[in-house]
Amino acid sequence: MTNRIILNETSYFGAGAIQHIVPEVQGRGAKKVLVVTDKDLMKFHVATKVTELLDQAGVAYDVYDKIKPNPTIENVQEGVAACKAAGADLLVAIGGGSAIDTSKAIAIIMTNPEFADVRSLEGASPTKHKALPIIAVSTTSGTAAEVTINYVITDVERHRKFVCADPHDIPVVAIVDADMVASMPPKLCAATGMDALVHAIEGYITKGAWELTDMMHLKAIEIIGKNLRASVKGDHTARGEMALGQYIAGMGFSNVGLGIDHSMAHPLSAVYDIPHGTACAILLAPVLKFNAPATGDRYREIARAMGVVDVDKLSTEDARTAAIDAVQQLADDVGIPRKLSELGVKAEDIPFLAKSAMADACTPGNPRDVTQKEIEDIYTSIL
Structure with missing residues (x-):
């Protein structure tokens, strides 16, 4: 029997770690970023800490901020459409497991379009290509979605959640910044x-x-x-x-x-x-x-x-x-x-x-x- 360990490429820890996002985006040659988050994180100026850095550096980006607490198939489909419309080649996910999980599904479908039916990703997903690069910025201290190969999507129609596990979806960069979790209620x-x-x-x-x-x-x-x-x-x-x-x-x-x-x-x-x-x-x-x-x-x-x-x-x-x-x-x-x-x-x-x-x-x-x-x-x- 063999055991396998899969981890993300790079992680930054500590207060101010978000300062590394722009160099990572630029170092990867990204031409357009899709920021994936939710409306509350935008409203309460948590996600905007990141978008302000992108603005200051002149990084082009669009925002998809319709993430729900238990992200749905519809969330993923809308996110894929937003990613295509933006012409994005890198995602910055800002939030807890909901935003990061949704980003994983979006990024996987973008490079594996045969899995556009989101339900087909359930279980050990047999995708062939790595997802679009994801920089995951955690704003909660629980899901660890920024370092896992797993994500969970809600199937509203069938009243169930399903788990997807895919080494191709792991974020390339994880940002674990104490300042980003400071405002959690x-x-x-x-x-x-x-x-x-x-x-x-x-x-x-x-x-x-x-x-x-x-x-x-x-x-x-x-x-x-x-x-x-x-x-x-x-x-x-x-x-x-x-x-x-x-x-x-x-x-x-x-x-x-x-x-x-x-x-x-x-x-x-x-x-x-x-x-x-x-x-x-x-x-x-x-x-x-x-x-x-x-x-x-x-x-x-x-x-x-x-x-x-x-x-x-x-x-x-x-x-x-x-x-x-x-x-x-x-x-x-x-x-x-x-x-x-x-x-x-x-x-x-x-x-x-x-x-x-x-x-x-x-x-x-x-x-x-x-x-x-x-x-x-x-x-x-x-x-």
Whole structure:
């Protein structure tokens, strides 16, 4: 058996990292840029920090700013049309996973037009050509879309989300700038931060986990566990640390996959438009309880990374409990609800949600094999 690691070409970290965008655009010989973002980031002068740099340097660009929180097939199709109309040969994606995921799909279709039917990209996409170059500027600390080969699109017509995994779509440049995440409202900060924790934990216990990704995931858990609470309260230093932690988690899970927390979160977002990070966070503790029997002594290391003291004195069962309790306490402290009913989830929808989760691309990576009935039971346990 062999293991594969795929990472983006170049990343810049730290306050002021956006200053590297113009040299990267110019160094790549781009003639026209398409800036992909959302209207709020333009309105509140977050994305404009980047467009002002392009203006000052005389870089030609158009803006596509119709990105939705759970980006849709229509978003992608409109973005492809905007890219063609602009004659763009490079994309600058500014936002969280929504903007960057949409950019990946746009950039892939531009160089692989036979996949213009966006649904055909689901799963391990068999594209032949690298996407148009993407410079990804993260404005949240959770998705790590700037360093992953994955993206998720919502199929509104079929009430589902689908995952695409394609080494050809990874951004060539990632910008992880603490100043770009400073304006996140607390609720978004909490949701995206917990999403990053789920990435790190699921990546650590997934069937594909191995030594190199273990190193990444455990360090990410440690950084997130130490900094998420302060980040939600607006601490600038903690927000910078969270930006780094979520990136490290992305380096790992992009290469080994995830599990049923994400499989179960995707239909919650597709059906109820629940923010992805919130859906992942509310599911984390119950999914960890379900998976515990299939994880050996790995929860001990999760507990250690979360700051639990004297973990080596605990039995395996107690270490598992300590890890789950630490994760749940963090979720509670940053305001994640415990009940799905608080988010509008209805009992009669659970069979459909579970069926969708079973079909999700993340399910095969789960450390414990699962049935649809067991997924229904997990949903029901926190309804």
